[in-house]
Amino acid sequence: xxxxxxxxxxxxxxxxxxxxxxxxxxxxxxxxxxxxxxxxxxxxxxxxxxxxxxxxxxxxxxxxxxxxxxxxxxxxxxxxxxxxxxxxxxxxxxxxxxxxxxxxxxxxxxxxxxxxxxxxxxxxxxxxxxxxxxxxxxxxxxxxxxxxxxxxxxxxxxxxxxxxxxxxxxxxxxxxxxxxxxxxxxxxxxxxxxxxxxxxxxxxxxxxxxxxxxxxxxxxxxxxxxxxxxxxxxxxxxxxxxxxxxxxxxxxxxxxxxxxxxxxxxxxxxxxxxxxxxxxxxxxxxxxxxxxxxxxxxxxxxx
Numbered sequence: 580x581x582x583x584x585x586x587x588x589x590x591x592x593x594x595x596x597x598x599x600x601x602x603x604x605x606x607x608x609x610x611x612x613x614x615x616x617x618x619x620x621x622x623x624x625x626x627x628x629x630x631x632x633x634x635x636x637x638x639x640x641x642x643x644x645x646x647x648x649x650x651x652x653x654x655x656x657x658x659x660x661x662x663x664x665x666x667x668x669x670x671x672x673x674x675x676x677x678x679x680x681x682x683x684x685x686x687x688x689x690x691x692x693x694x695x696x697x698x699x700x701x702x703x704x705x706x707x708x709x710x711x712x713x714x715x716x717x718x719x720x721x722x723x724x725x726x727x728x729x730x731x732x733x734x735x736x737x738x739x740x741x742x743x744x745x746x747x748x749x750x751x752x753x754x755x756x757x758x759x760x761x762x763x764x765x766x767x768x769x770x771x772x773x774x775x776x777x778x779x780x781x782x783x784x785x786x787x788x789x790x791x792x793x794x795x796x797x798x799x800x801x802x803x804x805x806x807x808x809x810x811x812x813x814x815x816x817x818x819x820x821x822x823x824x825x826x827x828x829x830x831x832x833x834x835x836x837x838x839x840x841x842x843x844x845x846x847x848x849x850x851x852x853x854x855x856x857x858x859x860x861x862x863x864x865x866x867x868x869x870x871x872x873x874x875x876x877x878x879x880x881x882x
Contacts (some may be wrong), residue, residue, distance in 0.1 A: 607662040607694065610771055613637035613645060614666035616732055619698060622764035623771075632772065643770045647679060648665055650686075657690040662771050663711070665697045670832055671706035672840075675878060680709040694777065695720040696770045700762070701782060702845045710780065719777035721770035726758040726784040726845060729866040733875035741798055741876055744806050749813040749837045750791045756784035756848045757794060759861040766855040781851035786860050788846060794863060801867045803875050813837050843845060 610627055614620040615636030627634050635656065637645035643655035647668055657663070665683070667676060680697075687695060697713045699706045701724050713720045731737050740746035766783055770776040789797075792808040799806035811819075813834055820830045852860035870876070 590591050607632060607771060609633040609635055609660050609662075610677065611635045611637050611645075611656060611660040611663045612666075613647075613664060614668060615641070617666060617668075618734055618760050618773055619763050619767065620664065620666055623767050624762055626768045627771070628767075650682060653686050654682060654690070657692065659686055660690065660692055662694040663687055663692055663696070664771060665695060666711070666837035667698075669828060670703075671700055671709045672703040672835060673705070673828070676705060677708040677712065679852055680819065681712045683720070684712055688717050692718055694718060694771065696767050697722045699724040699765070700840070701784070702840045703847075704839075706749060714778065714780070721776045721778070722780040723763060723766050723770070724780060724782045724851070725763050726849075727755045728760050728763075729757045729785070730760045730870075732794065733870045738876070741795070741804075741806055744804060745809060745812055746791070746795045746806065747816070747819075748791055749807045749811050749816040750841050751810050752790055753841050753843050754788035754790050754846045756786075756788050756845070757839065757863050758783050758785050758852075759863075759864075759866050760859050762852050762856075766852060769855055776855065779855070780857045782849035784847075784849045784860065785857075786848060786862055788848065789863060792834065797864060797867050798871075798876070801864075801871045804876070809818065 603702050610632055612620050612624050612627070612634055615624050615634070616638050620636070624636060627796070635641070637656055639646050641656075643658075644652050645656040646652045665680070667680060670676070671680070684695070695713055695716070695718050697720065699710050700723050706724075710722045710724070714722060715759070726798065732741055735748060737748075762785075763783055766781055770779070770781075792810075795806050795808045798804070816837070817830050817834050820833065822828075
């Protein structure tokens with residue numbers, strides 16, 4: 580889906596159809612992409628720039644810098660910005676995230692931001708508070724509520740296990756509708772640049788359910804690797820992470836995800852990608868094929 584950019588305007592127009600999802604919004608002049616160097620952020624940044632949209636990357640190393648833990652950096656990053664992609668680090672599920680998101684939304688309102696797009700986590704009760712804060716603000720907003728990323732197997736903590744030939748996780752037979760990060764980026768860009776998405780909550784998933792063991796088996800088949808899957812208890816997994824020097828916050832977050840989010844509550848597919856983009860979501864097999872072709876699993880663990 581593509582659009583023709585119109586001249587940017589600092590505020591939304593006043594005409595609506597009475598449906599918050601049909602609010603007429605100006606095309607963004609400058610988009611602040613928080614987490615602009617991460618898995619979703621860098622893809623969104625590239626897509627926006629391909630469309631000729633000015634992008635300000637929000638990160639600690641950017642100029643101006645943006646740091647979720649330092650609210651004194653927020654105003655400079657928001658200055659002159661028309662739209663914001665909100666990716667909260669480490670996760671909306673962590674205690675206190677709602678307070679931070681609420682404070683940020685207030686700053687964005689004061690800065691005259693005309694649209695917000697929030698990346699949220701599917702099945703995360705703590706994240707739902709943040710969703711309500713964003714959708715209930717004075718800024719037309721969209722929530723992209725995502726399933727477990729496909730790219731966790733190739734760009735995050737599971738890649739070393741794939742390369743080593745053994746993925747160890749505290750996930751048994753629970754199924755997950757793994758979602759491709761490229762689909763998330765496409766939905767976010769549509770919400771940032773097109774009319775018709777304000778007020779929407781898009782629950783984005785892949786088109787089918789897989790266990791983690793099945794996902795690992797598909798990667799093995801596509802790469803010709805012998806990759807085993809070993810199930811362990813959550814306690815043993817957390818202890819192993821701690822012994823390897825993982826930060827306490829990371830251990831807590833992954834323990835929360837495996838004990839709460841992966842309890843079967845997300846074992847269903849949703850239509851968010853199709854509603855937002857008018858096309859079906861990418862299948863896990865497509866992701867595996869493309870990642871393997873790109874060399875995602877070439878080399879040795881830790882490379």
